[in-house]
Amino acid sequence: MQRRQFIRIAGGGVIFAATAALPGCAYVPPPEAIAPWRGPGDESDLRRWVLSYAILAPHSHNLQSWLVDLSHPDEIILRCDRRRLLPETDPFSRQIMMSHGTFLELLDLAARERGLRAQITLFPEGEYDAQEIDDRPVAHIRLVPDAAVRRDPLFADILNRRTNRSLYELQRPVPDAAWQAMAAAVAPHPLRFGFVGADRADLLQQHRRIAAEAWRIELVTPRTIMESYRVLRVGADEIARHRDGLALTDPLVVLLNYVGLLDLSKAPAPDSYATTSQLKDFGEKLDSTPGFLWLVSEGNGRRVQIDAGRAYVRVQLAATSYSVAMQPISQALQEYPEQAGPYAEIHRLLGAPQPAHTVQMWARVGYAPAVPPAPRRGLDAHILRA
Numbered sequence: 001m002q003r004r005q006f007i008r009i010a011g012g013g014v015i016f017a018a019t020a021a022l023p024g025c026a027y028v029p030p031p032e033a034i035a036p037w038r039g040p041g042d043e044s045d046l047r048r049w050v051l052s053y054a055i056l057a058p059h060s061h062n063l064q065s066w067l068v069d070l071s072h073p074d075e076i077i078l079r080c081d082r083r084r085l086l087p088e089t090d091p092f093s094r095q096i097m098m099s100h101g102t103f104l105e106l107l108d109l110a111a112r113e114r115g116l117r118a119q120i121t122l123f124p125e126g127e128y129d130a131q132e133i134d135d136r137p138v139a140h141i142r143l144v145p146d147a148a149v150r151r152d153p154l155f156a157d158i159l160n161r162r163t164n165r166s167l168y169e170l171q172r173p174v175p176d177a178a179w180q181a182m183a184a185a186v187a188p189h190p191l192r193f194g195f196v197g198a199d200r201a202d203l204l205q206q207h208r209r210i211a212a213e214a215w216r217i218e219l220v221t222p223r224t225i226m227e228s229y230r231v232l233r234v235g236a237d238e239i240a241r242h243r244d245g246l247a248l249t250d251p252l253v254v255l256l257n258y259v260g261l262l263d264l265s266k267a268p269a270p271d272s273y274a275t276t277s278q279l280k281d282f283g284e285k286l287d288s289t290p291g292f293l294w295l296v297s298e299g300n301g302r303r304v305q306i307d308a309g310r311a312y313v314r315v316q317l318a319a320t321s322y323s324v325a326m327q328p329i330s331q332a333l334q335e336y337p338e339q340a341g342p343y344a345e346i347h348r349l350l351g352a353p354q355p356a357h358t359v360q361m362w363a364r365v366g367y368a369p370a371v372p373p374a375p376r377r378g379l380d381a382h383i384l385r386a
Protein backbone atom coordinates (compact mmCIF):
# COMPACT_ATOMS: atom_id res chain seq x y z
CA MET A 1 0.00 0.00 0.00
CA GLN A 2 1.26 3.43 -0.85
CA ARG A 3 1.00 6.31 1.56
CA ARG A 4 -0.63 8.48 -1.10
CA GLN A 5 -3.49 6.00 -1.49
CA PHE A 6 -4.40 6.12 2.13
CA ILE A 7 -4.74 9.88 2.12
CA ARG A 8 -7.31 9.60 -0.62
CA ILE A 9 -9.61 7.38 1.41
CA ALA A 10 -10.32 10.05 4.02
CA GLY A 11 -14.07 10.54 4.06
CA GLY A 12 -14.55 7.72 1.61
CA GLY A 13 -14.32 4.66 3.77
CA VAL A 14 -11.53 2.43 4.86
CA ILE A 15 -9.25 0.01 3.10
CA PHE A 16 -10.41 -3.01 5.02
CA ALA A 17 -8.00 -5.53 3.57
CA ALA A 18 -4.98 -3.48 4.53
CA THR A 19 -3.95 -5.34 7.64
CA ALA A 20 -0.34 -5.52 6.55
CA ALA A 21 2.04 -2.80 7.61
CA LEU A 22 4.15 -0.73 5.26
CA PRO A 23 7.15 -2.60 3.86
CA GLY A 24 10.10 -2.33 6.17
CA CYS A 25 7.86 -1.24 8.99
CA ALA A 26 6.84 -4.53 10.60
CA TYR A 27 3.70 -4.40 12.65
CA VAL A 28 4.19 -5.41 16.26
CA PRO A 29 0.92 -6.15 18.07
CA PRO A 30 0.41 -4.80 21.59
CA PRO A 31 1.97 -7.37 23.95
CA GLU A 32 -1.17 -7.77 26.08
CA ALA A 33 -3.18 -8.71 22.96
CA ILE A 34 -0.93 -11.61 22.05
CA ALA A 35 0.15 -12.77 25.52
CA PRO A 36 -2.02 -15.94 25.23
CA TRP A 37 0.27 -17.12 22.42
CA ARG A 38 2.93 -17.79 25.03
CA GLY A 39 0.85 -20.85 25.98
CA PRO A 40 -0.19 -21.98 29.46
CA GLY A 41 3.32 -21.92 31.00
CA ASP A 42 3.35 -23.72 34.32
CA GLU A 43 -0.44 -23.70 34.72
CA SER A 44 -1.21 -26.55 37.14
CA ASP A 45 -4.96 -26.89 36.52
CA LEU A 46 -5.33 -29.37 33.68
CA ARG A 47 -8.54 -27.93 32.33
CA ARG A 48 -7.05 -24.46 32.19
CA TRP A 49 -3.88 -25.86 30.60
CA VAL A 50 -5.83 -27.54 27.84
CA LEU A 51 -8.14 -24.56 27.31
CA SER A 52 -5.16 -22.21 26.99
CA TYR A 53 -4.44 -23.96 23.70
CA ALA A 54 -8.07 -24.21 22.60
CA ILE A 55 -8.53 -20.41 22.70
CA LEU A 56 -5.82 -20.08 20.05
CA ALA A 57 -8.11 -21.72 17.49
CA PRO A 58 -9.04 -19.91 14.30
CA HIS A 59 -12.48 -18.27 14.48
CA SER A 60 -14.37 -16.41 11.77
CA HIS A 61 -13.64 -12.68 12.10
CA ASN A 62 -11.61 -13.59 15.20
CA LEU A 63 -14.75 -13.24 17.31
CA GLN A 64 -13.78 -15.94 19.82
CA SER A 65 -17.37 -16.86 20.71
CA TRP A 66 -16.29 -19.58 23.13
CA LEU A 67 -17.67 -19.65 26.67
CA VAL A 68 -16.72 -22.40 29.08
CA ASP A 69 -18.43 -23.43 32.27
CA LEU A 70 -15.96 -25.00 34.69
CA SER A 71 -18.30 -25.19 37.68
CA HIS A 72 -18.35 -29.00 37.77
CA PRO A 73 -14.99 -30.62 38.65
CA ASP A 74 -13.28 -32.41 35.74
CA GLU A 75 -15.90 -31.21 33.27
CA ILE A 76 -16.00 -28.46 30.70
CA ILE A 77 -19.25 -27.27 29.19
CA LEU A 78 -18.70 -25.32 25.98
CA ARG A 79 -21.32 -22.73 25.06
CA CYS A 80 -21.55 -20.17 22.32
CA ASP A 81 -21.61 -16.48 23.14
CA ARG A 82 -24.49 -15.42 20.96
CA ARG A 83 -23.42 -11.77 21.15
CA ARG A 84 -20.54 -12.81 18.89
CA LEU A 85 -22.30 -14.02 15.76
CA LEU A 86 -22.19 -12.78 12.17
CA PRO A 87 -25.83 -12.81 11.13
CA GLU A 88 -25.34 -11.06 7.79
CA THR A 89 -22.47 -13.08 6.31
CA ASP A 90 -23.07 -16.26 8.28
CA PRO A 91 -26.86 -16.28 8.55
CA PHE A 92 -27.13 -19.90 9.75
CA SER A 93 -24.04 -19.72 11.98
CA ARG A 94 -22.33 -22.46 9.99
CA GLN A 95 -18.94 -20.77 10.34
CA ILE A 96 -19.57 -20.18 14.03
CA MET A 97 -20.07 -23.93 14.44
CA MET A 98 -16.87 -24.56 12.49
CA SER A 99 -15.13 -22.14 14.82
CA HIS A 100 -16.28 -24.28 17.74
CA GLY A 101 -14.94 -27.32 15.91
CA THR A 102 -11.50 -25.72 15.63
CA PHE A 103 -11.63 -25.04 19.39
CA LEU A 104 -12.57 -28.64 20.21
CA GLU A 105 -9.82 -30.01 17.99
CA LEU A 106 -7.12 -27.96 19.69
CA LEU A 107 -8.57 -28.94 23.06
CA ASP A 108 -8.34 -32.59 22.01
CA LEU A 109 -4.75 -32.24 20.79
CA ALA A 110 -3.73 -30.53 24.03
CA ALA A 111 -5.47 -33.17 26.15
CA ARG A 112 -3.60 -35.94 24.33
CA GLU A 113 -0.37 -34.19 25.08
CA ARG A 114 -1.12 -34.66 28.79
CA GLY A 115 -2.21 -38.29 28.47
CA LEU A 116 -5.89 -37.38 28.67
CA ARG A 117 -8.72 -38.51 26.48
CA ALA A 118 -11.12 -35.66 25.78
CA GLN A 119 -14.50 -37.35 25.94
CA ILE A 120 -16.54 -34.92 23.87
CA THR A 121 -20.32 -35.18 23.77
CA LEU A 122 -21.69 -32.79 21.18
CA PHE A 123 -24.98 -31.02 21.83
CA PRO A 124 -25.70 -32.80 25.14
CA GLU A 125 -29.10 -31.08 25.39
CA GLY A 126 -29.96 -31.54 21.72
CA GLU A 127 -28.72 -30.26 18.38
CA TYR A 128 -29.54 -26.82 17.03
CA ASP A 129 -31.79 -26.64 14.02
CA ALA A 130 -30.40 -25.73 10.61
CA GLN A 131 -31.32 -22.04 10.85
CA GLU A 132 -30.09 -20.75 14.16
CA ILE A 133 -28.24 -21.65 17.29
CA ASP A 134 -29.71 -21.22 20.75
CA ASP A 135 -28.56 -21.20 24.37
CA ARG A 136 -28.08 -24.95 24.69
CA PRO A 137 -24.45 -26.06 25.05
CA VAL A 138 -22.27 -26.95 22.08
CA ALA A 139 -20.41 -29.69 23.90
CA HIS A 140 -19.80 -31.41 27.19
CA ILE A 141 -16.20 -32.47 27.70
CA ARG A 142 -14.71 -34.77 30.27
CA LEU A 143 -10.94 -35.18 30.49
CA VAL A 144 -10.16 -38.80 31.31
CA PRO A 145 -6.65 -40.13 32.03
CA ASP A 146 -6.00 -42.91 29.53
CA ALA A 147 -2.70 -44.74 29.05
CA ALA A 148 -3.79 -45.72 25.53
CA VAL A 149 -4.19 -42.17 24.29
CA ARG A 150 -1.66 -41.17 21.63
CA ARG A 151 -0.01 -37.79 21.23
CA ASP A 152 -0.56 -36.06 17.94
CA PRO A 153 2.44 -34.33 16.27
CA LEU A 154 0.12 -31.53 15.10
CA PHE A 155 0.11 -30.24 18.68
CA ALA A 156 3.63 -28.90 18.15
CA ASP A 157 2.42 -26.17 15.78
CA ILE A 158 -0.54 -24.76 17.70
CA LEU A 159 1.49 -21.75 18.87
CA ASN A 160 2.92 -21.16 15.38
CA ARG A 161 -0.33 -21.26 13.38
CA ARG A 162 -1.39 -17.98 11.73
CA THR A 163 -3.95 -16.88 9.19
CA ASN A 164 -1.80 -15.13 6.60
CA ARG A 165 -3.46 -12.46 4.42
CA SER A 166 -0.27 -11.33 2.66
CA LEU A 167 0.76 -11.61 -0.96
CA TYR A 168 2.06 -15.12 -1.54
CA GLU A 169 5.08 -16.24 -3.57
CA LEU A 170 3.57 -17.21 -6.91
CA GLN A 171 6.78 -18.81 -8.17
CA ARG A 172 7.10 -21.07 -5.15
CA PRO A 173 4.61 -23.94 -5.44
CA VAL A 174 3.37 -25.85 -2.43
CA PRO A 175 5.40 -29.09 -2.40
CA ASP A 176 3.67 -32.43 -2.80
CA ALA A 177 4.78 -33.53 0.63
CA ALA A 178 2.95 -30.57 2.19
CA TRP A 179 -0.26 -31.28 0.23
CA GLN A 180 -0.05 -34.92 1.30
CA ALA A 181 0.42 -33.95 4.94
CA MET A 182 -2.62 -31.67 4.74
CA ALA A 183 -4.70 -34.40 3.14
CA ALA A 184 -3.60 -36.93 5.74
CA ALA A 185 -4.42 -34.55 8.59
CA VAL A 186 -8.12 -34.63 7.67
CA ALA A 187 -8.35 -38.39 8.20
CA PRO A 188 -10.03 -38.51 11.62
CA HIS A 189 -12.96 -36.48 10.30
CA PRO A 190 -15.42 -37.30 7.51
CA LEU A 191 -14.55 -34.45 5.12
CA ARG A 192 -13.31 -34.66 1.56
CA PHE A 193 -10.06 -32.75 1.07
CA GLY A 194 -9.13 -31.35 -2.32
CA PHE A 195 -6.47 -29.05 -3.66
CA VAL A 196 -5.18 -27.46 -6.83
CA GLY A 197 -1.56 -26.45 -7.25
CA ALA A 198 0.72 -24.53 -9.56
CA ASP A 199 0.62 -27.21 -12.28
CA ARG A 200 -3.01 -26.34 -13.10
CA ALA A 201 -2.88 -22.71 -14.22
CA ASP A 202 -6.29 -23.02 -15.90
CA LEU A 203 -7.99 -24.17 -12.71
CA LEU A 204 -6.18 -21.64 -10.56
CA GLN A 205 -7.66 -18.91 -12.74
CA GLN A 206 -11.17 -20.24 -12.15
CA HIS A 207 -10.61 -20.23 -8.40
CA ARG A 208 -9.32 -16.68 -8.52
CA ARG A 209 -12.22 -15.48 -10.61
CA ILE A 210 -14.89 -16.89 -8.31
CA ALA A 211 -13.12 -15.66 -5.18
CA ALA A 212 -12.74 -12.15 -6.61
CA GLU A 213 -16.39 -11.95 -7.62
CA ALA A 214 -17.55 -13.18 -4.21
CA TRP A 215 -15.35 -10.58 -2.51
CA ARG A 216 -16.78 -7.87 -4.76
CA ILE A 217 -20.31 -8.86 -3.76
CA GLU A 218 -19.44 -8.75 -0.08
CA LEU A 219 -17.87 -5.31 -0.49
CA VAL A 220 -20.75 -3.71 -2.37
CA THR A 221 -23.49 -5.17 -0.20
CA PRO A 222 -23.79 -2.56 2.53
CA ARG A 223 -25.05 -4.79 5.31
CA THR A 224 -22.31 -7.41 4.80
CA ILE A 225 -19.40 -4.98 4.60
CA MET A 226 -20.76 -3.10 7.61
CA GLU A 227 -20.70 -6.33 9.59
CA SER A 228 -16.94 -6.45 9.07
CA TYR A 229 -16.50 -2.73 9.76
CA ARG A 230 -18.10 -3.24 13.15
CA VAL A 231 -15.34 -5.61 14.23
CA LEU A 232 -12.43 -3.64 12.81
CA ARG A 233 -9.92 -2.68 15.48
CA VAL A 234 -7.92 0.31 14.31
CA GLY A 235 -4.51 0.80 15.90
CA ALA A 236 -2.79 -0.48 19.01
CA ASP A 237 -5.21 1.06 21.52
CA GLU A 238 -8.32 -0.54 20.03
CA ILE A 239 -6.52 -3.82 19.45
CA ALA A 240 -5.34 -3.93 23.04
CA ARG A 241 -8.78 -2.95 24.36
CA HIS A 242 -10.78 -5.54 22.40
CA ARG A 243 -8.24 -8.28 21.66
CA ASP A 244 -10.61 -9.73 19.08
CA GLY A 245 -11.90 -8.83 15.62
CA LEU A 246 -9.89 -7.77 12.60
CA ALA A 247 -6.82 -5.63 13.20
CA LEU A 248 -6.11 -2.60 11.02
CA THR A 249 -2.61 -1.45 11.76
CA ASP A 250 -1.30 0.72 8.97
CA PRO A 251 0.15 3.84 10.63
CA LEU A 252 -1.60 6.25 8.30
CA VAL A 253 -5.03 4.66 8.69
CA VAL A 254 -4.51 4.73 12.44
CA LEU A 255 -3.63 8.41 12.22
CA LEU A 256 -6.70 9.20 10.11
CA ASN A 257 -8.80 7.43 12.69
CA TYR A 258 -7.14 9.34 15.49
CA VAL A 259 -7.93 12.69 13.93
CA GLY A 260 -11.49 11.64 13.13
CA LEU A 261 -11.13 11.31 9.35
CA LEU A 262 -11.87 7.62 9.13
CA ASP A 263 -15.57 7.06 8.74
CA LEU A 264 -16.56 3.52 9.64
CA SER A 265 -20.21 4.39 10.21
CA LYS A 266 -21.41 3.83 6.66
CA ALA A 267 -20.64 1.52 3.76
CA PRO A 268 -18.51 3.03 0.99
CA ALA A 269 -20.12 3.44 -2.43
CA PRO A 270 -19.38 0.64 -4.94
CA ASP A 271 -17.38 3.02 -7.16
CA SER A 272 -15.53 4.74 -4.30
CA TYR A 273 -11.82 4.44 -3.93
CA ALA A 274 -12.32 2.51 -0.69
CA THR A 275 -14.13 -0.23 -2.61
CA THR A 276 -12.13 -0.30 -5.83
CA SER A 277 -8.78 -0.25 -4.04
CA GLN A 278 -9.79 -3.18 -1.88
CA LEU A 279 -10.88 -5.13 -4.93
CA LYS A 280 -7.55 -4.42 -6.56
CA ASP A 281 -5.64 -5.37 -3.42
CA PHE A 282 -7.50 -8.66 -3.02
CA GLY A 283 -7.16 -9.39 -6.75
CA GLU A 284 -3.39 -9.04 -6.45
CA LYS A 285 -3.38 -11.42 -3.53
CA LEU A 286 -5.40 -13.96 -5.46
CA ASP A 287 -3.09 -13.57 -8.47
CA SER A 288 -0.10 -14.25 -6.21
CA THR A 289 -1.63 -17.48 -4.90
CA PRO A 290 -0.09 -20.73 -6.19
CA GLY A 291 -2.63 -23.10 -4.64
CA PHE A 292 -6.11 -23.48 -3.20
CA LEU A 293 -7.60 -26.14 -0.97
CA TRP A 294 -11.11 -27.09 0.04
CA LEU A 295 -13.07 -29.28 2.40
CA VAL A 296 -16.38 -30.74 1.28
CA SER A 297 -18.93 -32.48 3.46
CA GLU A 298 -21.81 -34.75 2.75
CA GLY A 299 -24.73 -33.26 4.62
CA ASN A 300 -24.55 -30.00 6.49
CA GLY A 301 -25.83 -30.73 9.99
CA ARG A 302 -24.37 -29.13 13.07
CA ARG A 303 -22.12 -32.12 13.83
CA VAL A 304 -20.78 -32.02 10.28
CA GLN A 305 -20.01 -28.32 10.67
CA ILE A 306 -18.13 -29.04 13.91
CA ASP A 307 -16.19 -31.80 12.13
CA ALA A 308 -15.39 -29.40 9.29
CA GLY A 309 -13.82 -26.96 11.76
CA ARG A 310 -11.88 -29.79 13.38
CA ALA A 311 -10.61 -30.94 10.00
CA TYR A 312 -9.72 -27.40 8.90
CA VAL A 313 -7.51 -26.59 11.86
CA ARG A 314 -5.71 -29.92 11.44
CA VAL A 315 -5.05 -29.06 7.80
CA GLN A 316 -3.74 -25.66 8.81
CA LEU A 317 -1.48 -27.14 11.47
CA ALA A 318 -0.10 -29.63 8.96
CA ALA A 319 0.62 -26.77 6.56
CA THR A 320 2.24 -24.79 9.37
CA SER A 321 4.65 -27.66 9.98
CA TYR A 322 5.86 -27.08 6.38
CA SER A 323 5.89 -23.27 6.86
CA VAL A 324 3.08 -23.09 4.30
CA ALA A 325 0.74 -20.12 4.76
CA MET A 326 -3.03 -20.18 4.45
CA GLN A 327 -6.01 -17.83 4.36
CA PRO A 328 -9.63 -18.99 4.25
CA ILE A 329 -11.68 -17.25 1.57
CA SER A 330 -15.20 -17.77 2.83
CA GLN A 331 -17.19 -15.24 0.83
CA ALA A 332 -18.40 -17.60 -1.92
CA LEU A 333 -19.39 -20.17 0.70
CA GLN A 334 -21.73 -17.83 2.49
CA GLU A 335 -25.44 -18.39 2.42
CA TYR A 336 -26.83 -14.85 2.00
CA PRO A 337 -28.87 -14.38 -1.17
CA GLU A 338 -26.49 -12.03 -3.02
CA GLN A 339 -23.81 -14.78 -2.98
CA ALA A 340 -26.02 -17.37 -4.70
CA GLY A 341 -24.06 -17.10 -7.98
CA PRO A 342 -20.52 -17.65 -6.60
CA TYR A 343 -21.94 -20.22 -4.15
CA ALA A 344 -23.30 -22.32 -7.01
CA GLU A 345 -20.13 -21.83 -9.08
CA ILE A 346 -17.73 -22.96 -6.40
CA HIS A 347 -19.87 -26.00 -5.60
CA ARG A 348 -19.84 -26.89 -9.29
CA LEU A 349 -16.11 -26.33 -9.71
CA LEU A 350 -15.27 -28.49 -6.71
CA GLY A 351 -17.60 -31.33 -7.69
CA ALA A 352 -19.88 -30.80 -4.72
CA PRO A 353 -23.43 -31.13 -6.02
CA GLN A 354 -26.03 -29.36 -3.92
CA PRO A 355 -27.85 -29.86 -1.68
CA ALA A 356 -26.24 -33.17 -0.73
CA HIS A 357 -22.76 -31.62 -0.50
CA THR A 358 -21.45 -28.45 1.10
CA VAL A 359 -18.12 -26.75 0.57
CA GLN A 360 -17.31 -25.99 4.19
CA MET A 361 -13.90 -24.41 3.69
CA TRP A 362 -11.97 -22.89 0.82
CA ALA A 363 -8.55 -21.35 1.32
CA ARG A 364 -5.62 -19.88 -0.55
CA VAL A 365 -2.34 -21.60 0.14
CA GLY A 366 1.32 -20.76 -0.50
CA TYR A 367 4.52 -19.38 0.93
CA ALA A 368 4.46 -15.88 2.38
CA PRO A 369 6.37 -13.65 4.78
CA ALA A 370 5.66 -14.43 8.42
CA VAL A 371 2.90 -12.46 10.15
CA PRO A 372 2.40 -11.85 13.86
CA PRO A 373 -0.22 -13.74 15.85
CA ALA A 374 -3.80 -12.45 15.96
CA PRO A 375 -5.09 -10.99 19.22
CA ARG A 376 -6.70 -13.22 21.83
CA ARG A 377 -8.79 -12.18 24.80
CA GLY A 378 -7.16 -14.67 27.16
CA LEU A 379 -8.63 -17.64 28.96
CA ASP A 380 -10.31 -15.77 31.81
CA ALA A 381 -12.46 -13.84 29.36
CA HIS A 382 -14.03 -17.14 28.27
CA ILE A 383 -14.89 -18.58 31.65
CA LEU A 384 -18.53 -18.30 32.65
CA ARG A 385 -19.00 -16.99 36.16
CA ALA A 386 -21.90 -18.28 38.23
Ligand SMILES: Cc1cc2nc3c(=O)[nH]c(=O)nc-3n(C[C@H](O)[C@H](O)[C@H](O)COP(=O)(O)O)c2cc1C
Binding pocket: 056, 057, 058, 059, 060, 061, 062, 095, 096, 098, 099, 102, 161, 162, 163, 164, 165, 245, 327, 328, 329, 330, 331, 373, 374
Ligand atom coordinates in the same frame (compact mmCIF):
# COMPACT_ATOMS: atom_id res chain seq x y z
C1 LIG B 1 -14.89 -20.80 9.60
C2 LIG B 1 -13.82 -19.77 9.36
C3 LIG B 1 -13.92 -18.91 8.29
C4 LIG B 1 -12.93 -17.96 8.05
N1 LIG B 1 -13.02 -17.13 6.95
C5 LIG B 1 -12.04 -16.23 6.69
C6 LIG B 1 -12.07 -15.40 5.53
O1 LIG B 1 -13.00 -15.46 4.72
N2 LIG B 1 -11.04 -14.54 5.32
C7 LIG B 1 -9.99 -14.45 6.18
O2 LIG B 1 -9.09 -13.65 5.94
N3 LIG B 1 -9.92 -15.22 7.30
C8 LIG B 1 -10.91 -16.10 7.56
N4 LIG B 1 -10.84 -16.91 8.66
C9 LIG B 1 -9.69 -16.79 9.56
C10 LIG B 1 -10.02 -15.94 10.78
O3 LIG B 1 -10.25 -14.61 10.41
C11 LIG B 1 -8.86 -16.08 11.77
O4 LIG B 1 -8.87 -17.37 12.28
C12 LIG B 1 -8.93 -15.08 12.91
O5 LIG B 1 -8.80 -13.76 12.44
C13 LIG B 1 -7.85 -15.34 13.95
O6 LIG B 1 -6.58 -15.32 13.36
P1 LIG B 1 -5.61 -16.58 13.45
O7 LIG B 1 -6.21 -17.68 12.62
O8 LIG B 1 -4.30 -16.09 12.87
O9 LIG B 1 -5.48 -16.99 14.89
C14 LIG B 1 -11.82 -17.88 8.92
C15 LIG B 1 -11.72 -18.76 9.99
C16 LIG B 1 -12.70 -19.71 10.21
C17 LIG B 1 -12.56 -20.67 11.37
